[in-house]
Amino acid sequence: xxxxxxxxxxxxxxxxxxxxxxxxxxxxxxxxxxxxxxxxxxxxxxxxxxxxxxxxxxxxxxxxxxxxxxxxxxxxxxxxxxxxxxxxxxxxxxxxxxxxxxxxxxxxxxxxxxxxxxxxxxxxxxxxxxxxxxxxxxxxxxxxxxxxxxxxxxxxxxxxxxxxxxxxxxxxxxxxxxxxxxxxxxxxxxxxxx
Amino acid sequence: xxxxxxxxxxxxxxxxxxxxxxxxxxxxxxxxxxxxxxxxxxxxxxxxxxxxxxxxxxxxxxxxxxxxxxxxxxxxxxxxxxxxxxxxxxxxxxxxxxxxxxxxxxxxxxxxxxxxxxxxxxxxxxxxxxxxxxxxxxxxxxxxxxxxxxxxxxxxxxxxxxxxxxxxxxxxxxxxxxxxxxxxxxxxxxxxxxxxxxxxxxxxxxxxxxxxxxxxxxxxxxxxxxxxxxxxxxxxxxxxxxxxxxx
Numbered sequence: 001x002x003x004x005x006x007x008x009x010x011x012x013x014x015x016x017x018x019x020x021x022x023x024x025x026x027x028x029x030x031x032x033x034x035x036x037x038x039x040x041x042x043x044x045x046x047x048x049x050x051x052x053x054x055x056x057x058x059x060x061x062x063x064x065x066x067x068x069x070x071x072x073x074x075x076x077x078x079x080x081x082x083x084x085x086x087x088x089x090x091x092x093x094x095x096x097x098x099x100x101x102x103x104x105x106x107x108x109x110x111x112x113x114x115x116x117x118x119x120x121x122x123x124x125x126x127x128x129x130x131x132x133x134x135x136x137x138x139x140x141x142x143x144x145x146x147x148x149x150x151x152x153x154x155x156x157x158x159x160x161x162x163x164x165x166x167x168x169x170x171x172x173x174x175x176x177x178x179x180x181x182x183x184x185x186x187x188x189x190x191x192x193x194x
Numbered sequence: 195x196x197x198x199x200x201x202x203x204x205x206x207x208x209x210x211x212x213x214x215x216x217x218x219x220x221x222x223x224x225x226x227x228x229x230x231x232x233x234x235x236x237x238x239x240x241x242x243x244x245x246x247x248x249x250x251x252x253x254x255x256x257x258x259x260x261x262x263x264x265x266x267x268x269x270x271x272x273x274x275x276x277x278x279x280x281x282x283x284x285x286x287x288x289x290x291x292x293x294x295x296x297x298x299x300x301x302x303x304x305x306x307x308x309x310x311x312x313x314x315x316x317x318x319x320x321x322x323x324x325x326x327x328x329x330x331x332x333x334x335x336x337x338x339x340x341x342x343x344x345x346x347x348x349x350x351x352x353x354x355x356x357x358x359x360x361x362x363x364x365x366x367x368x369x370x371x372x373x374x375x376x377x378x379x380x381x382x383x384x385x386x387x388x389x390x391x392x393x394x395x396x397x398x399x400x401x402x403x404x405x406x407x408x409x410x411x412x413x414x415x416x417x418x419x420x421x422x423x424x425x426x427x428x429x430x431x432x433x434x435x436x437x438x439x440x441x
């Protein structure tokens with residue numbers, strides 16, 4: 001299968017409906033940007049696709065046997081491990097070092113997360129996803145806290161990986177850095193059932 | 195240099211306390227009620243050159259430390275069990291509450307009925323350490339950042355690798371701190387158990403004997419030895435734990 005298929009998805013938390021009869025096909029090639037208003041459920045969709053949450057009803061297919069590499073909304077770095085070791089938990093040390101160097105963190109390999117700036121931590125999280133050797137990237141706001149130069153470098157690394165990528169970003173400029181992408185809109189669902 | 199200054203400061207504080215003790219002893223004027231530090235230290239020096247003292251201290255140490263390590267081990271195991279399963283927590287938490295709330299002397303008296311006098315201090319140290327390590331470790335496991343565990347799962351790390359990379363580093367500082375606190379409790383309650391259970395070859399027996407013969411200087415000298423051993427053990431434990439944390 002070369003695409004992720006979402007069919008008649010329904011997901012609610014308590015009385016708050018996030019997805020109501022939502023269907024979409026996400027091709028597994030190139031960059032796909034998920035768009036939607038704040039709170040529309042973009043991160044929830046990521047979690048559903050990754051199997052971290054189950055839909056109340058509906059069907060998601062195409063993820064079976066896949067090896068997703070993820071940049072979460074938060075950096076999720078191990079506070080007691082330096083940058084290099086944070087990346088090498090999912091890859092070889094060599095691959096980790098290369099990924100960090102390519103993202104401009106060659107001088108910060110042995111710094112702990114608390115010694116890194118917000119933007120540097122974000123790049124470590126991205127390096128972890130890129131060094132992993134997955135077959136699909138899930139990137140939730142991957143450019144948060146990065147300056148323009150580092151955003152361009154990060155986008156270049158994402159594109160160079162040649163992996164299909166699902167990206168959540170609110171910024172038009174950031175989406176444009178990823179070149180010829182397609183967009184999937186997530187509509188605001190029915191809202192509160194009351 | 196700052197270490198040397200700290201050492202001088204500590205020595206000065208110790209000397210100040212000794213001076214207060216000496217002054218109080220002079221004021222009371224009866225060695226039977228409050229022996230002076232000089233006579234206590236002199237008596238301790240005599241005790242330390244007797245081979246029996248080392249035998250008694252060694253056996254007391256063995257009993258208490260055996261109970262301590264068994265308590266730490268069982269506490270960690272029970273913490274894992276109760277943190278993982280709500281049913282286990284509901285089933286076992288009343289037991290923990292009972293152990294926490296029961297006076298240590300009640301346990302000592304009960305243990306005297308069940309066990310030989312030599313095993314009572316071991317059992318009491320075990321009982322003091324168990325709920326402390328159990329509670330702290332279970333709380334530390336439950337407080338582990340679930341988002342980090344989730345991240346590891348998404349990246350396909352095995353369960354053992356997640357325990358190694360997330361759980362152990364996350365819970366270790368709290369577990370080690372509770373182990374240090376528990377050591378003091380184990381030591382104090384273990385010696386108290388010896389005083390009541392009276393195993394012949396023990397510091398507790400010597401303390402009881404000193405009290406019975408109203409040999410207050412001996413009582414102070416043995417107590418000083420208990421304090422010295424406790425401080426030494428705690429230092430050793432803290433040093434070992436620092437090494438564990440840095441490895």
